[in-house]
Structures are given as C-alpha cells and as structure tokens.
Amino acid sequence: MVALMDTSITGRLNSDEFLRLWRKVTMYKDIFFCSDVDHSGMLSSSQLRNAIMASGIRLSDNLLNLIALRYGGSSGNISLESFLSLVLRMDRMAKIFRELNNGGAISLRDNEWMYITMYA
Incomplete structure (x- = not known):
C-alpha cells in the first residue's frame, strides 16, 4: 500500500500521501462492508x-474474473x-494511465513499463 501511494517515490509516505491513503482505505472499507450483504466477511x-x-471503476466480465482469480484464491x-x-x-x-494517455492510449518503452509496474 505504501508503494501505491508513494507518489514522491521516497519509500515512505509524507503526511499528504498518508492522509490520502487513510481516506481511501476508510472509503473502500465502507464500500466493502456495504457490499458484503450476507455479512460473511468476504465478497462473492x-x-x-x-x-x-x-x-467508481468500470470493468469487463473478463477483468472481473481475472481479479477474482488473482485476489480471491x-x-x-x-x-x-x-x-x-x-x-x-x-x-x-x-x-498513471490518465497521466500518460494521449487520446485514450499510451506508448511505453519496456523499461518505462517495468518502472511503473515494479513500484506501483
């Protein structure tokens, strides 16, 4: 989680980054519990x-299945x-995509792709 919010790429969160993380965790935790309608502690x-x-994220059925496989065991x-x-x-x-996109697409060299994916 630290790496995802560490936009200054220092290996630690400054106070603004920590506050942003805390707000997101609180918001997503509330969404989780509202979506867990059977109160199992797990999302189907x-x-x-x-x-x-x-x-606020839209995704295809294929991406949803991939996410369930990756994160759901x-x-x-x-x-x-x-x-x-x-x-x-x-x-x-x-x-990151919104920052790099040009007309809905991005073009990256392999080292740029690796840099983004290895720390984010």
Missing part, C-alpha cells in the same frame, strides 16, 4: 462487481484486505 463475484462499481471470494489491495492498485494504475 457479484458483490465484488457491485463494490468495484461503487468505487481458489474460492474466488475476496477478503477486506484483498479488496483494499486491489482497489488501491486499480486506482493508482488508472491515475
């Missing part, structure tokens, strides 16, 4: 879709910790 794939949409259900990790990562990657 349909609950996950609703939670991600409530977070063999059951496909997502814990609060996993949900926080995935929405913070999606939020950061979307922000």
Whole structure:
C-alpha cells in the first residue's frame, strides 16, 4: 500500500500521501462492508462487481474474473484486505494511465513499463 501511494517515490509516505491513503482505505472499507450483504466477511463475484462499481471503476466480465482469480484464491471470494489491495492498485494504475494517455492510449518503452509496474 505504501508503494501505491508513494507518489514522491521516497519509500515512505509524507503526511499528504498518508492522509490520502487513510481516506481511501476508510472509503473502500465502507464500500466493502456495504457490499458484503450476507455479512460473511468476504465478497462473492457479484458483490465484488457491485463494490468495484461503487468505487467508481468500470470493468469487463473478463477483468472481473481475472481479479477474482488473482485476489480471491481458489474460492474466488475476496477478503477486506484483498479488496483494499486491489482497489488501491486499480486506482493508482488508472491515475498513471490518465497521466500518460494521449487520446485514450499510451506508448511505453519496456523499461518505462517495468518502472511503473515494479513500484506501483
């Protein structure tokens, strides 16, 4: 989580970065618990879709399935910790894309791609 919010790339969060992280964690935690309608402490794939949409992120069925596989393990259900990790990562990657995009597409050299993905 630190790396995702460390926009100054120092290895630690300054006070503004920490405050931004705290606000996002609080918001996403509330979304998780509102989406966990059966109070199981886990999100099913349909609950996950609703939670991600409530977070302001739109995604395809294929991406939802990939996320459930990556963050949900063999059951496909997502814990609060996993949900926080995935929405913070999606939020950061979307922000990076918006910063780099030109007409809805980006072009990166391999070292630029690796730099972004290894720390974000």
